[in-house]
Amino acid sequence: MPEEILFKFEQQMSTDEIADYLRSVADRIESGEPLSLESGTESVTMDVPANPTFEIKAERETSSSGGTPELSVEFELEWDEGADNEAGGDSSLTIS
Template identity: 40%
Template sequence: MADETLFESERRRSRTDIAAVFRSLATALENDGPVTLEDGPESVQVDPPESPLFEIEVERESGEMSLELELEWGENESSTAASTVAGNDDAVHSLGRFEIFRDRASEWRWRLVHRNGNIIATSGEGYTSKQNALKGMRSVMKNAPDAEVVSK
């Protein structure tokens, strides 16, 4: 079968923007969830296996330096290989990401972070397990997609 590029993004970005992409990838990998990559209206979602091949390469070529990070796995190793490829108006495009993390008291929490780095929402409470924090986060995602806004 011929090679097929499912998603590609190449443009100059600030170090802060690059760090935000890495944080999003790290969060998805830590949470055993799918990884979503997006650039404007284009996006792809993949689900790497528990232990993909991880390659780091630093090159100097013709006066230019490059740092390449690569995860590689067979399609049969993935829970859902290349499960979503979007680039049309029907695609759901999020400007935020959920993060699961441990707080200073070693309790699990979630937060919703805009891609500019601002925290939009938090769990408000710590959970004793990562699984319970994920359950609380998913409950918000499921139960409040069209929540009513009430002024008091």
């Protein structure tokens, strides 16, 4: 399925700033309010359903030239557009 990027933002910032953004996202998801993302002239507003799919990936990416590996943690919410996803899955997650 082709991917259409609706919004993209990337910037180096302090861990305190990142935590503030993540808290804002968590608050919007928890309250059921739409999630609006804005930067410069770009913006998108999305209604996150009550039970989206939640994915976390931890990755190590090494360049083919043998440079210093890059580590990342990605948090992703997925849902079918226009659907109110049902709860599913029986695995648990621990973050500490």
